[in-house]
Amino acid sequence: MSANNGEIKKMMIILSKGTLENVYAAFVLANGARMEGIDAEVFFTFFGLEAIHKKKLSHLHVATVGNPAMHIPTMLGGLPGMEALASNMMKKEMEKIDMPDVQEFLDILSASGVKMWACKLAMDMFHYKKEDLFEGVEEVITVGDFYMKSEGEGVHMLFI
């Protein structure tokens, strides 16, 4: 058996949520890995698929309900328009710190060599087709396929 000195060689990131803050977390981690010379792949499943669905990816929102760190009372967070308001505020702040929007971020990830996969089960559940997705997505695969791609030393897996 060859010894691994703890070096991270590849990050396998599973994105299961479609809220803006989670999507950005996954994207920043994937991009940050590539910037360090670490390979990165993202498996989009369940609501995470919204981040690669062409018609939806530009309309993602932050969660204003059930998120104490937002400091918006849950009752107010549920009012119509609150999610859009909070999301717009967040998007403005992100632009200030040079954070790309979701579409541009996907283009950056794709150009940086991040491999993107869509979960077959979730695709079937939401009745999505491969052509509904961002062009940079490689393929629709099963969870078993994803595990096969995760083999090797120095590979880490992250669930968001």
Add this chain to the structure above:
Amino acid sequence: MEKTIAGKSIAVNEEGYLTDFKQWDKSVGEALAAEAEINLTPRHWDVLTYLQTEHKNEVPLSIRKIGKSGVVDIKEFYQLFPKAPLKTATKIAGIPKPASCI
């Protein structure tokens, strides 16, 4: 600390980045590129010169800015400097490692 690069004694930090850009010249860049196993072509020099100009103008560097530079796109940037492109390219260019997460 001091390190001998291209026959000259050069001040570098613990990660090997030059701490005084005035000590940089093309032969230092060539030597640092050889350490990173990169053979510099005119395209590499286009990017390195761009990075140095941005640094001189105190523009914070990020992958996103590289993509919008008009000098190189992100895909080519990764081809030119395959492992950790921004870190490697800034080191060869003799400028500090960018602190950006994007």
